[in-house]
Every structure is written in structure tokens, then in C-alpha cells.
Amino acid sequence: MTPRRHPQPRRQRGVAVITALxxxxxxxxIVASLFWQQQVQVRTMENQRLQLQTKWIQRGALDWAxxxxxxxxxxxxxxxxxWATPLAETRLDQYIDRERIEGERYDATLSxxxxxxxxxxxxxxxxxxxxxxxxxxxQLKVFQNLLDRLRIDQxxxxxxxxxxxxxxxxxxxxxxxxxxxxPLMPDQVPGTPMVFMQVDDLxxxxxxxxxxxxxxxxxxxxxxxxxKVNVNTAPAEVLAAxxxxxxxxxxxxxxxxxxxxxxxxxxxxxxLNGKTVSADVADVKSGWFLVTSRxxxxxxxxxxESLIQRSTMxxxxxxxxxxx
Numbered sequence: 001m002t003p004r005r006h007p008q009p010r011r012q013r014g015v016a017v018i019t020a021l022x023x024x025x026x027x028x029x030i031v032a033s034l035f036w037q038q039q040v041q042v043r044t045m046e047n048q049r050l051q052l053q054t055k056w057i058q059r060g061a062l063d064w065a066x067x068x069x070x071x072x073x074x075x076x077x078x079x080x081x082x083w084a085t086p087l088a089e090t091r092l093d094q095y096i097d098r099e100r101i102e103g104e105r106y107d108a109t110l111s112x113x114x115x116x117x118x119x120x121x122x123x124x125x126x127x128x129x130x131x132x133x134x135x136x137x138x139q140l141k142v143f144q145n146l147l148d149r150l151r152i153d154q155x156x157x158x159x160x161x162x163x164x165x166x167x168x169x170x171x172x173x174x175x176x177x178x179x180x181x182x183p184l185m186p187d188q189v190p191g192t193p194m195v196f197m198q199v200d201d202l203x204x205x206x207x208x209x210x211x212x213x214x215x216x217x218x219x220x221x222x223x224x225x226x227x228k229v230n231v232n233t234a235p236a237e238v239l240a241a242x243x244x245x246x247x248x249x250x251x252x253x254x255x256x257x258x259x260x261x262x263x264x265x266x267x268x269x270x271x272l273n274g275k276t277v278s279a280d281v282a283d284v285k286s287g288w289f290l291v292t293s294r295x296x297x298x299x300x301x302x303x304x305e306s307l308i309q310r311s312t313m314x315x316x317x318x319x320x321x322x323x324x
Contacts, residue, residue, distance in 0.1 A: 047299065047300065050297050050298055050299060050300035051300050051302075053297055053300070054295045054297050054300050054301070054302040055302065057092065057108075057110060057295050057297070057302075058293055058295055058302055058304050058323075061087075061110060061112055061291075061293045061295075062291060062293070062306055062308075062318065062321070065083075065112075065114055065289075065291040065306075065308065066308060066316040066318075068082060068083050068114065069083055069114070069289055069308060069310045069316055070310070070315060070316055072310070074285070074312045075263065075284075075285065076232060076261060076262070076263050076264075076284045076285050077116060077118075077230055077232055077233060077284070077285045077286040078233065078257070079232070079258075080261065083114045083289070084114065084116075086111075086112070086113035086114075087110070087111055087112045087113065088111060089109050089110070089111040089294075090109060090110050090111065091107075091108065091109055092108040092109060092297075107296060107297070107298060108296070108297045108298070109295070109296045110293065110294070110295055111293070111294045112291065112292050112293035112294060113291075113292055114289050114290070114291050114292075115289065115290045115292070116230055116233040116286045116288075116289060116290075117221050117223060117227075117286070117288035117289055117290050117307065118227050118228065118229060118230040118233065118286035118287065118288055119229070119230055119233035119234045119235065119238065119286070120218075120219055120220055120221040120229075120234070120238060121142065121143060121146055121219060121220045121221070121229060121238055121241065122220075122221055122222065122223045122226065122227045122229075123143075123160065123164055123196055123199075123202075123220055123221070123222050124164065124168075124196065124222055124223050124224070124225065124226050124227070125139045125226040125227060125228075125281075126139050126140060126143060126160065126161040126164045126165065127161075127164050127165045127168045127226065128165075128183070129226055130172050130174075131168065131169070131170055131171040131172050132170055132171075132172040132173060132174040132175075132183065133165060133168075133170035133174060133185075133186070134165065134174045134183040134184055134185055134186070135158075135161045135162070135165055135183075135184040135185070135186055136184075137184050138278055138280055138281050139226075139281060140157055140158065140161050140184065142229075142241050142242055142281055143157045143160070143161070143241070144157040145240070145241035145242075145244060146219060146220070146237065146238060146241035149237050149240050149241055149246075149247055150215055150216065150219070150237060152212055152215070152216070153207065155207075156205065156207045156208065158187065159187065159205050159206065159207060160202065160205050161186060162186035162187040162188075162189050163189055163194060163196065163204070163205055164196055166186060166189055166193040166194075167193050167194050167195040167196055168195075196222050198222055199213060199216065199217050199220055199221065199222060200213065201222070202216065218235070219235060219237050219238050223288055224309075224319060227287070227288060228280070228281055228282055228283040229242050229281060229283070230282075230283055230284065230285065230286045231253075231257075231262060231265070231268050231277070231282050231283070231284060232257060232261050232262055232284050232285075233286065235254075236250040236251045236253075236254050237250070239253055239254065242277060242281060242282050243272060243275055243277055244275065245272075245275070253271070256271065261284075263284060264284055265277065265279055265282060265283060265284055267284075268282075268284065286310075287309055287310050287311060288307065288308070288309055288310070289307075289308050289310060290305060290306070290307060290308075291305070291306045291307075291308060292304070292305050293305075293306075302323060302324070303323070303324040304321060304322065304323045304324070305321075305322050306318055306320065306321045307319040307320050
């Protein structure tokens with residue numbers, strides 16, 4: 001006689017179904033996670049390639065700016081020369097070799113401009129060119145004039161000069177024997193000497209606040225070496241500080257130079273109605289320039305600013321590149 005089989009309990013069949021569903025869900029989750037990780041890696045590699053391409057474009061733009069500056073007239077620098085013409089936003093799609101995905105919107109643009117760093121007052125010039133740890137009197141007067149034209153307390157000029165001088169290593173000993181014109185020594189500043197690297201470093205000087213720094217930013221700069229203000233490119237406020245006139249009188253000079261540049265400082269002094277600007281603080285040519293470039297490449301973006309020193313003997317030298 002054949003033994004009778006008992007049917008499987010419903011509870012066991014239900015557990016088997018739930019187990020199968022859980023295993024299927026787990027398998028789907030694992031596969032989805034693998035695809036997601038692969039997609040993330042692919043997108044990361046694409047972003048890295050885009051960033052690398054933007055840096056190469058930025059390097060090309062810097063080379064172009066260097067060539068433009070090397071072709072300048074070495075005798076004078078003015079805003080009517082080719083370097084002062086900004087580069088409008090230019091599409092680079094046809095110049096970029098890149099695999100394109102079907103249906104993808106691909107944009108590549110470059111824009112930028114060159115500005116004369118010597119059009120602004122260089123805070124580094126407050127330290128004497130003798131590198132003897134003293135303040136340059138003529139430069140201090142110009143900076144005081146600039147603060148006055150911008151309605152900022154002139155007494156802050158001496159504080160800034162003291163900080164700048166302490167950050168510049170002295171290589172000579174000041175001459176203290178001249179009783180008629182003794183060297184102007186900096187005030188004692190507590191703490192470790194700080195080297196001024198950018199305009200924002202003014203915030204470390206007691207008395208300055210962010211509003212004052214922003215009002216000064218268009219008119220001052222910090223360069224590695226002392227420089228003279230270029231009267232052919234300086235804005236009216238800086239020109240007024242250099243000459244010692246009002247801003248309205250300086251605006252008249254700005255309008256006049258748009259018709260004809262000054263080819264030497266003597267020619268500039270002829271239009272000052274009896275005033276004379278020293279060759280120690282002003283010039284008609286520049287040797288320092290800021291190159292700004294803005295690059296947009298698909299999802300990648302790069303804003304960069306570079307400082308270039310132009311010399312008739314040594315050519316052009318890039319001092320630093322700051323990227324955002």
C-alpha cells in the first residue's frame with residue numbers, strides 16, 4: 001500500500017515566496033548600485049577631463065597675452081594700444097577636440113582682458129628703494145593724497161607704510177647723519193612682520209574695515225617690486241593723488257590724454273600749470289600687467305588672474321596665477 005503524502009503547510013510556502021522576493025530585491029539593488037558607481041566614475045572622469053581642458057585653454061590665453069605684451073611700444077604705455085582691447089566672449093567649439101554624446105549641449109567660450117597694474121598705486125612702493133628699512137617720503141605723500149581723495153583717514157597711510165616696510169627685508173643701513181632730511185622710520189608694529197601679498201591684507205592694519213578696503217581696491221595693488229604710477233593709464237583718483245590736484249582737475253587730464261598720450265614725463269608736466277611730478281613716483285610706461293581670463297567648457301568653469309612682468313631686456317615673466 002502506497003504511503004499517503006501530506007500537503008506542505010501554507011506557512012512554509014509563504015516563507016519561500018517571501019525569501020525569493022527578498023533575494024530578487026537584493027540582487028536588483030546590488031546591480032543598481034554597481035551601475036550607479038560606474039556612472040559616478042564615468043562622470044568623475046569627464047569632469048577631470050573638462051577641468052584639464054580648461055587649464056590648457058587658460059595656458060593658451062596666457063601665451064597669447066604674453067605675445068601681445070611683448071609686441072608693445074617700449075617707450076610708452078597707453079590705453080589706445082592693442083593690449084587694452086578686451087577679448088569678448090568667443091566660442092571655441094570648433095577648436096576643442098572632444099568626443100560628443102548624442103543630444104548633449106556643448107559650449108566652450110573664452111573671454112578676458114589685460115589691465116595695467118601700474119595704473120594703480122602699488123603699496124610695495126611705500127618702502128624705500130634703498131631697502132634700508134625706511135619709508136619713502138614721496139610715496140607716502142601720494143598714498144596720503146589718495147586716501148584723502150577717497151575720504152579715508154590720511155593717518156592710516158603711515159600705519160600701512162609701517163606694515164609694508166617691516167615685511168620687506170632690509171639689506172642696507174639707513175643714513176642717520178643727514179639732519180636736514182633724516183630718513184622716515186616706520187612705527188613699531190607688534191607681532192611677527194607680515195609680507196603684503198594682496199589688497200585684502202590691509203584688513204590686518206588697525207583702522208581698516210572691509211568697506212574701506214573695497215573702496216580702495218580699484219585704485220591700489222600689491223606688486224613684488226616697487227613701481228611708478230603710469231599717468232597714461234591711471235584713473236582720475238590715482239592721477240589726482242600723484243599730481244596733488246582735485247579729482248575734477250584729474251578728470252580733465254583723463255579727457256585730454258584720450259586725444260593724445262604723453263610720450264614722456266616732461267611732456268606731461270607741461271600741462272600741469274606750474275606743478276611738477278617727480279620721476280620717482282610717475283612714468284609714462286608700464287612693466288606690470290594683470291591678465292584676466294574667463295573660460296566656460298560645458299559643465300566646467302575657470303576664472304583666472306595672472307600677473308605678468310614685461311621687460312625689454314628679459315621679455316615677459318609670469319609671477320603668479322590665481323584660479324577660482
